[in-house]
Amino acid sequence: MSADWVIGACWRCDDTDVPVVWVGPATSCGQHAPVHLCEDCLIALERRILTHFLEHQPGPPLAATIAPAPTVPLVRTAMAKRPTDRPPAQLVSIELGLFGLRAQADGRTGREALRIIRERHPRVALAAVGTSALMFAILVVVAACLVA
Numbered sequence: 001m002s003a004d005w006v007i008g009a010c011w012r013c014d015d016t017d018v019p020v021v022w023v024g025p026a027t028s029c030g031q032h033a034p035v036h037l038c039e040d041c042l043i044a045l046e047r048r049i050l051t052h053f054l055e056h057q058p059g060p061p062l063a064a065t066i067a068p069a070p071t072v073p074l075v076r077t078a079m080a081k082r083p084t085d086r087p088p089a090q091l092v093s094i095e096l097g098l099f100g101l102r103a104q105a106d107g108r109t110g111r112e113a114l115r116i117i118r119e120r121h122p123r124v125a126l127a128a129v130g131t132s133a134l135m136f137a138i139l140v141v142v143a144a145c146l147v148a
Contacts, residue, residue, distance in 0.1 A: 012041040053106060 008020045020036035023045075037045060105116035118125040 006036075008036050010038040010041055011035050012037055012045070050106065054108065 005019045005021050007017055009016045010018060010020050011026075015038055018038045020038050021042060023035050023037050023042065025032040026035050105113045105120070114125075
């Protein structure tokens with residue numbers, strides 16, 4: 001998807017006559033207004049959104065996290081928490097689309113992003129697994145026909 005940059009006013013920092021891009025509509029009382037952001041504000045907004053989603057991901061179910069109790073008490077120091085003013089060092093984005101169903105998730109690893117899709121969009125994940133199994137079965141049949 002390409003973005004059309006135009007000269008205008010940024011809705012976040014109030015700069016005027018700067019290159020801005022449309023990021024979506026603002027709706028109030030049934031009326032709509034186009035929201036435009038400059039490059040710096042767009043980067044800040046993307047950073048804030050990614051930080052929010054990566055810090056607020058639900059963990060695995062409790063049954064999957066059962067482990068023996070630690071023998072040494074765990075202590076969390078202030079240095080153990082990642083600063084929130086920087087984006088994560090790695091970001092993996094996965095998008096599944098099938099038969100009009102779409103799901104997208106961002107995670108620190110591919111497995112985490114896939115786990116998020118499985119939790120939030122189980123139908124899309126099931127459709128993707130079913131399609132993969134069907135394609136594998138077709139491949140096996142074609143290979144068997146070629147060998148015979």
